Amino acid sequence: MKALKVLVSSAVVLAMLVILLGAYTRLTDAGLGCPDWPGCYGFLKVPEQAHHIEQAEALYPERPVESHKAWNEMIHRYFAGTLGLLILAIFLFSLKQKRLLLPSLLLGLVVFQAALGMWTVTLALHPVVVMGHLLGGFSLLSLLAVYWWQLQPTPLIAVKQSLKLLFWPVLLVLAAQIALGGWTAANYAALACIQLPVCEAGWTSQLNFDEAFSLHLGYDNYEYGVMSQSARATVHVMHRVGAVITLLVVAAYAIALWRTSAGLMRNLAVAVLVLLLLQFSLGLANVVLHLPLANAVAHNFVAANLVMCLVVIGYQLHRNKESAYA
Incomplete structure (x- = not known):
């Protein structure tokens, strides 16, 4: 059991690091830093010697080697691959503990995440795949956190039945907002509006929902976006509206939980x-400061931790005994 706890704790930390590296890779426009998968220009690492670079550019003449972008991408892949192996080890250790539900979900999800990572490259940053990869990463972190929580001696606490029931719509609101954020980033729309509180003057007459939420199939390359x-x-506007709704809904739920719970x-x-x-403050700073890299990475990372925290609350709520006044 001790070895399993160490493995799961390590996986939680590593998943956070992979999310940070993934955000950094995307925000430095390095998602296609290596045009193939799982290697880089046909090599296991970034080609650096002159004859290797010449060979790489002969294989992919449309994408000259940019070492800094390629290294950003490969470092992310190395850490993500290590996380996959760690989750495999967790699954194998869990066989002895007969705790197979979450380890099986984790193993299946990390394999799917690897597939999404591959499709991100082979489909040239298709927004649906990029957004799915983001959601998959957040889900992986949340499930790892729940498994870590399962392994701790946490007490059962009486809670109101209404808080259990409300958890699911609150989680749905947060997940929808995260998906909107992923869609915004995947379509390079983070700087489409740079004024507060909503967008530039006349924004209401510019709304184009049909194109904004189209799948945009059929393009050879989605790097830097294909939307008008x-x-x-x-x-962008919908993400801002979603941010306000999410702030109100999640804050109200957290305050209700704080008022009716203990410890x-x-x-x-x-x-x-x-x-x-x-998270809301970082979102505002992204607009005011025109998406500085450190702030944008932090915005992504805090979102992951927010989802993780809410999912852990949901797990704890549903394993608790109902209170007498529920």
């Missing part, structure tokens, strides 16, 4: 509130 400016602005659950509610306010 009006469609990108529509996506551990109260601390988790405070953590959600802090992360929520930090």
